[in-house]
Amino acid sequence: MPLPRARGAGTVGALPELPEIQAHAERLDAAFAGAVLDRFTPLAFTALKTAVPAPDVANGHELVFVGRRGKHLLLDFGVTTFVVHLMQGGRLKVDDKQAAKPRGGQARWQFTDGRALLLTEAGTERKAGVWVVDGDPEDQPPLHGLGPDADKLDPNGLGTLLASHPMRLHGFLRDQHIVAGLGRRLANEVCHRARLSPFANAAKLDRDDVKSLVEAIQVCVNEGLAVERGLPEMSSSADRPGHVHHRVGEPCAVCGDEIRSVEYVRYTVAYCPTCQTGGRVLADNTTSKFLK
Ligand SMILES: [Zn+2]
Numbered sequence: 001m002p003l004p005r006a007r008g009a010g011t012v013g014a015l016p017e018l019p020e021i022q023a024h025a026e027r028l029d030a031a032f033a034g035a036v037l038d039r040f041t042p043l044a045f046t047a048l049k050t051a052v053p054a055p056d057v058a059n060g061h062e063l064v065f066v067g068r069r070g071k072h073l074l075l076d077f078g079v080t081t082f083v084v085h086l087m088q089g090g091r092l093k094v095d096d097k098q099a100a101k102p103r104g105g106q107a108r109w110q111f112t113d114g115r116a117l118l119l120t121e122a123g124t125e126r127k128a129g130v131w132v133v134d135g136d137p138e139d140q141p142p143l144h145g146l147g148p149d150a151d152k153l154d155p156n157g158l159g160t161l162l163a164s165h166p167m168r169l170h171g172f173l174r175d176q177h178i179v180a181g182l183g184r185r186l187a188n189e190v191c192h193r194a195r196l197s198p199f200a201n202a203a204k205l206d207r208d209d210v211k212s213l214v215e216a217i218q219v220c221v222n223e224g225l226a227v228e229r230g231l232p233e234m235s236s237s238a239d240r241p242g243h244v245h246h247r248v249g250e251p252c253a254v255c256g257d258e259i260r261s262v263e264y265v266r267y268t269v270a271y272c273p274t275c276q277t278g279g280r281v282l283a284d285n286t287t288s289k290f291l292k
Contacts, residue, residue, distance in 0.1 A: 014088075014183070014184060014185050014237030014240070015071065015086075015087065015088050015183045015184070016071065016086055016234060017071060017181060017182060017183040017185060017186050017224070018068075018070075018071065018149070018150060018151060018180075018181030018182060018186065018221055018224070019186075019221055019222075019223075019224025019225040019227070019228050019240075020224065020228055020234050020235060020240070021068045021071050021072070021073060021086070021181075022068045022225060022228070023225055023228030023229045023231075023234070024068075024073065024092070024228070024234050025066045025067055025068040025073055025074070026066075026229070027232075028066040028073070028075075028092065028117070029065055029066040029067070031094070032063050032066065032111070032115070032117065033063055033064065033065050033066065034062055034063065035062070035063050035111040035112070035113055035115065036060060036061065036062050036063075036111060036112040036113070037058050037059055037060065037061055037062075037063065037077060037109060037110070037111060037112070038059065038110045038111055038112045039056065039059055039109075039110050040055040040056070040058065040059075040082070040107065040108070040109050040110075041107065041108045041110070042055075042106070042107045042130070043101075043102070043105040043106055043107055043108060044105065044106045044107070044126065046106075046126045046129070047106040047107040047119065047128070047129055047130055048107065048129070048130050048132070049129040049130060049131045049141075049142070050130075050131045050132045050133070050141075053080055053132055053133075053134050054132070055080075055082070055130075055132045057079055057080050057132075058077040058079060058080045058082070058132075061077040061078055061079050061080075062077065062078065063075060063076070063077055063111075064076045064077060064078050069083075069137070069138070069143050069146065069149065069180070070143070070146045070147075070149065070176055070180030070181050071085065071086070071176070071180070071181060071183070072084060072085050072142065072143060073085075073086070073092060074137060075109070079134075080132055080133065080134055081132075081133050081137045082109070082130055082131070082132055083130070083131040083132075083133060083137055083142060083143060084119060084128075084129075084130050084131075085127075085128060085129055085131075085142060086119075086121075086128050087121070087125065087127040087128045087129075088123070088125065088127070089104075089121050089122035089123040089125065089128070090106070090119060090120065090121045090122075090127075090128030091119070091120050091121075091122075091234065092117055092118070092119050093117070093118055093120065093233070094115065094116075094117060094118075095108060095115075095116040095117060095118035098110070098116050098118075102118055102120065103120070104120040104121050104122055105118060105119075105120055106119040106120060106121050106128055106129075106130075107119040107130050129142075145177055146176055146177065146180045147161070147175070147176060147177055147178040147179045147180045148179065148180065149179075149180050149181050150173075150179045150180065150181040150182045150186075150217050150221065151181065151217060151218065151221045153179065153214060153217065154214060155207070155210050155211050155214050158179075158210055158213060158214055158217075159207070159210040161178055161179065162202045162203060162205055162210060162213075163203055164203070165178060165202045165203060166201055166202065166203035166204075167201070167202055167203075168198065168199050168200070168201070168202070169191060169196060169197070169198055169199070169200045169201075169202050169205070170187045170188070170191060170198035170199065170269050172202040173186070173187040173190055173191070174187045181221075182217070184245070184267040184268070185237070185240060185242060185245040185246075186217075186220055186221070186224070187269075188242070188244045188245040188268075188269065188270045188271065189216075189220045189242050189243060189244060189245055190213065190216045190217050190220050191216075191271060191276060192243050192244045192254075192270075192271060192272055192275060192276060193212075193215075193216035193219055193220055193243070194209070194212040194213045194215070194216035195212065195275050195276055196209060196212065196213065196276060197271070197276050197277045197282070198262075198269045198271050198276070198282070199269075199277075199282055223241045224240060224241060227239070227240065227241055243259075243272075244259050244270040244271055244272060245268075245270050246270075247259045247270065248260065248261040248268065248270050252272040252274065252275060254272065254275055255272065255274045255275055256274075257272050257273055257274035257275070257279075258272075258273075259271070259272055260272070260273055260281055260282070262282050262283070262284045263284075264284070269282075
């Protein structure tokens with residue numbers, strides 16, 4: 001008998017979110033910090049998103065650290081920073097083969113010690129990319145305009161952001177310009193953990209709700225980090241921990257009610273009616289699935 005599977009799961013893979021990117025940055029940092037760049041080579045013409053500065057300004061420079069901001073990886077070479085967005089199907093991995101035309105190859109960093117990192121992207125979307133930036137990356141695309149990282153928010157900070165955004169909580173949590181690092185999976189998980197409806201009006205949440213949200217973000221991010229830090233490579237979406245995401249139709253681990261969903265073209269809002277909506281089953285009233 002097939003395992004129960006969330007409707008819509010598998011059609012669109014899940015973007016890595018804050019915990020996956022953070023643990024991956026730590027992994028790359030441990031392996032590559034201190035390595036000296038020989039050269040950077042774009043392998044697909046869509047991969048490099050910036051014209052200036054030229055990436056070769058980093059040649060001969062040491063990789064100072066690999067960090068994360070939102071869902072971006074930062075390769076800091078001191079003189080310049082490569083900001084990498086994996087989007088949905090992108091991966092940044094150790095490139096053992098260094099083939100001339102690697103499958104899905106987007107860009108390659110070769111180091112003077114003979115090692116290399118390869119950015120690949122599965123599928124045909126070609127959205128993963130590399131930005132080369134001078135100076136503080138925070139002030140420039142693609143990081144410019146990102147909200148604060150979700151795991152850095154305290155109740156005052158989150159409360160202020162919520163109060164000025166009268167929109168559905170699930171959309172608020174996923175909007176990188178408001179709060180950075182969360183995506184479809186963690187938005188589902190955070191709402192469930194905080195026992196709040198994904199359709200709750202963000203601007204109308206009270207102080208207790210805000211406190212629950214801050215705690216839920218911490219717990220969900222830390223759960224993800226604990227899993228990711230134990231893996232040699234970034235997890236695939238099905239392996240990421242969760243109570244509602246990819247669990248539509250299964251019983252809620254907290255209360256036993258059936259996990260329900262509202263389906264959109266590119267994602268699924270998954271929730272537990274008993275835990276989150278006073279038992280009410282949500283119907284989408286903005287984007288009817290019959291109008292897709
Ligand atoms: Zn429940």
